[in-house]
Amino acid sequence: MKSTTDAEAEDSCASPIDVEEDADLKKHEPMENADQQDDRELPKWQTAEHLKQYWETRKSFFTDEQRAEAWEETAIIVKTYSDEMIERWNKEIDTLLVYAGLFSAILTAFNVQSYQLLTPVVAADPVIVALERISAQLGGFSVNPPFVNSTQPAFVYSDPAPPTASSWAVWLNVLWFSSLIFSLSAASVGIMVKQWLHEYNSGLSGTSRQVARLRQLRLKSLERWHVKEIVSILPVLLQIASALFFGGLLVLLWHLNRTVAIVGSVLVGLLAIFSLCTIILPSVTTHCAYVSPPSRALFEHTQPLRKILYLCRLRLSSWILGRYTYSLPLFSFEAEKFQREYPRMYSAWKLLHLDDSVTASKWRWAEFSLLSRPDTARELDGDMVATAYTTAMDINYLHHAAVCTTELTLNAMRTCFDKIQLANIAHWGADDHAVPMWSVHPCMWSAAVISFLTVSAEDVLASLETAYGYLRPYSQHIQSDAPRSRLVCADIASIMRLCERHGATPSARTIAELLYRERRLSALMERVARMDLGNDVRHYVSSACLPVILQGLDATTLDDSSAPLALDHLRCIIHCVAPPESLDCKTHDPEYQAARAEAMRALDGLSELLVTSREPADETTRKIDSVFDALCEHGEHAGLLSPKLIEAMNSYVDAYEKRYLHDRKSIARWSWIQELKRSLDDCGHACTWHVWTHLAFTPLIFALLDL
Template identity: 40%
Template sequence: MASDETAKLVAPTPATAGQSLDTMPEQADGPAWKFPTPDEIRAELSAEFTKEEKERVWTEASAAVKTYHEDLVRRWKEEMDTLLVYAGLFSAVLTAFNVQSYQLLQPGSTDSTVALLQEISSQLSSFTVSPHFVNSTRSSPGYIQSPFHASTSAVWLNTLWFSSLVFSLASASIALFVKQWLYEATVQGTSRESARLRQYHLNGLLRWSVGTIVTALPILLQLALVLFLVGLLVLLWTLHSTVAAITSTIVAFLFSFFLIVTILPVLEGDCSYRSPASLVSYIVIRHLRNRTMHILRRLTSLLCHWHAYLVGGIPPSFINRLRRFAYQRRDLDMPTWRGRDQHAIHEQVSALDRAIVTTAYTATSDTKIVSYMPTIFPDLPPNEVAKVFRDMSHFEQEEWGQGSVDVGFKKDPMVLPFLVLRGLRHMLLRTDKGTAAWREDMHYIYRRFCLPIDASANQRFAELACRTLCQLAVEDPSLIFFYKTASVVMNRTFGEGGACHTFDTLCHVKAMVDHHMGSGSLPAGFEGYRKLSAAIHSILQCIYVSVSGRAQLSPTQTDAMLLWGRQSITRICQWLRDLEWRGLHAECLARSRPGDPNLVLAFPHIASGYLVRYTIDPLLDVCSTTRGLALVPEDLVRTVEHAWSSAQLIYPARVGVDDVDFIWCSGLEVIDARLAELRAAVVTRIPTARIARKRIVHPL
């Protein structure tokens, strides 16, 4: 009977179909267990939330976006109204000055008359009157008008004032355009279609940088004011030095005030003198500073490392564009203004739905919106689910800086882990699994994953994490971090925590271990040793929960798992016999800070700590039950003892180093005692007492 059950408990492959993960099989003698197909995962995720729950989330997200959109449009309209009033008054005043100043660029109407009178006067003064004669001692060359040249001060004055007038009129004209744009972007209604249209217009406002234009207009007016005042000083210095000196002092104080209230918000975060000019100054300084630090870090890394990585992209195919253009339908009429919007919305339904959700979060920074996101994930295509995490990362980076996360997640530490797991599970629905784009999205989602402290008490989280991470580890073995994370999560939630395995979660663990260690060959290096330790720990943990009653298994399912465990123990013996301890420290230290003497001294404790925590202690747990003790052969104990002796011969140093990075070492002398306890239990066949043993090393 047991052999038949084992034959049915075959090693699954990602491409095979099987049962839904939400339904735990009652008997192991039914169809062979397999990973769920994408269609089954999609059905599972779609059935998890009711239609009413989805509608409630969509309504709340749409309401948040509507409030944000209306407030944004209203604020921009008020700014444009104020700017138009100021620009109108300023342009009127400036025009009065320009009417007088432009005359300095052309000759006056009386200049020729004055020149002729001067010529006549000079000729009359040259006459000599004598009897019967009137003689002139000056020859008359005739009137010659000299060419007109405007003074330098007049040229500068008119350049500054007319430039100021152009800037003022330009800001007013652009403000009128902005008011028209905002009118077109206004959308009424609360329906799903209205929400999509509103999001479509909001995306257009953000994409085409309307906010940047709104921010630039006050700066344009301030620049016009600066040009006017400078031109005024040029005029006064040509007229009267005293008046010019007093006015220059007042203008200098005004410019100093402008500079101070612009720079202070850049230097002090709590300064209330924030303005568009301050924002632009901060963006420029921040960009220059970050770029400079990036260059310095890059130069430093080039000094420390001899290699560099080049990343290249694939350009779009020009031939395909020509082909699409040549064969497109030319008899299609151009749609109406609103019809074009509706056509674009129809093509971007998924992207707009995703943007509604992310905008609701970015507009409010309310983590409650994030907790609702998994509810509507089934309504989005899997690739749009990945973009949700990109939008959140971009928002947090722009809002708080690189690597920052919303502090609101600390109030409910389970929100973000659940969101990440749901996102990763939706990645299993993609048809491009294993491609570079899929791996990039997986990295983007996974890097937000964190294991909360109280996760062990959450049965739902433990099952979801085990099923998702194990299947991802099998889908793409090159993403080794899923294998490592799955081992850590199982240890924290099922091993040290209070979560209970089901037959379905145990099958996921079995499939992951068999897939990664199925070849039987031992990976080389310290990284391979860590992978081997995690595999042994997972196998022994599955055996222990099966024999201790901590898993929700039927008797037939328990027999099937124990038969697999007996076969796996044989493989563990072979793995430990093939284990080569020599040279493990080289790769371990290469992954740490180079030249750290503490890590050099602590390495033997790191390696032996993995052996104790992932092999010896789990074996003692298995031997604490009668059925588990029957599975452990004496040959396995001898193999473990031989592995420990080999480690002591290769790395004989026993140096205790406290508080070294993530490593602490103490109590290695109890390893021999634990091995003696294990041997006594196996030889006498008397179960050991399962106690909370002292941790020797933190291997994570």
């Protein structure tokens, strides 16, 4: 392991200098460079006074090319989804129109014959009846002068009662004509939908930003006016028409012939049973492929009942396992043993147990006029990002979406996140949707947290908690994407800095406290310490941590309640100083000097804390050991070990030597500190002379390297 003296000789960034030495370092800078430092204008995101103002500056973390590439990717995904959806609907409607045409033609032939049953033929023609009665009267005349007598009564014509159709004929025509109406209605609505889809596709060629917004506007119109539901109703109308036709056919057969009616009823019954089973099965089984608009509607409306049935089945299956000394969850080897010993009970349990919880020109001008409104355009951008993700549920896309969020409004970001959250819950479940999001670059979720922190409404607290739950420094993209990592570090530091000011919402202060307590920023900085983040971000983060450190370490005892929190942030500020191999290690950079000075100031506070006489609490001891580890892994390499700090660490481990001799890691930590102390003692005054000589030539060396 390198000593402090060896590190000084190898690299200028690894010299043990304290705050006073940093001040002397600035004296050796060229005068013209110092004038440039005074006149240098800070970026707007560093001078933001509240989160809303900071939000407007986030897009400066990416170049125009990077943002254009991200929006291009988003537009392509949405275009693919839109084209596939419209093509699928057109093909489905074409098929339904063919079926509706054939079915209506066949049904019309039946109706031509059936409607005559509603007007049955009169038993006798009234004219013939009248002539017959007249003839009978004439034949019954008898002449007895002076009288002419007739043996037949006088004929009086009266209108016969109109014949009534039989009830079976009425029902037959009701069913068949209703079937014809449903069939023609499906065809008529299908033609109208095809006209809507044709208008939807007009003027949507390409993936430019304006065309993408227009496409998203029309997608929202399709959703708002329930076009998807209308398309889903068309096959239902034809199925109802078929059912009505079969019903009328059975009525006719039962009137004509009993044998034929029985055979027809059996066949129609089999078809009805099959259709009902395909509608019901998706609601009671898992991973069923019989998904259709009726089955989907039944699934949504029977969700409370399915939850009750699921709990009953779960309890019954648990009871069966308990009878045979098993319990849930049942491991694979236990399931094999149970199946081998009790095959019938295993089959019954398997049947009950569920693996998954079933829980026009003017019109176009009007559209473009709507798109010209900035608020509407930004809102459509947010909807576009949400649509691009929710249509394919591709987690990798969210890596591009993080760049797009820098151009969204706060309200559009909140709406976008809510849609993503709902899609995640529907896809992964209410309990497991957060874990997949941890692989996304956290700058996506830090944007969501900031957007929710700017409002104080209680109805956003659940979304705020979800966004904060997504914000974890576990993504593999963190160490490979410097622009996004710069952004998330600045985001979290801004939340911690700006939420403590007067006027911040209670939820904002709560999130800031959680960020402090759960050390999300500390864990993030540990992962990006060796990246080229830029000294502006490093200084911004260190300045956010320093007040907490100074407040927590300003205590006379090590068991103060604020000390563990301060020590966690001390680890963060150690990693804010760039190591020698990083391009950020520029001693003439004022941001680098400021971050280094703040780190040295915080470590001076640690030195004072370590020499206290009272024994620290266990939690504080663990935090101190973690700071020692950070100094060993990064601090020594970055030149943060001053003689004062080395003396304080050595006196601390000497006072509590027994704690550092119980395991291998503690022994290694103790040995490292002892080696530092020996190197410092061996160096003496010669080391101090070497350091000052080294610092005098460092600015010149870096100036030459920059040239």
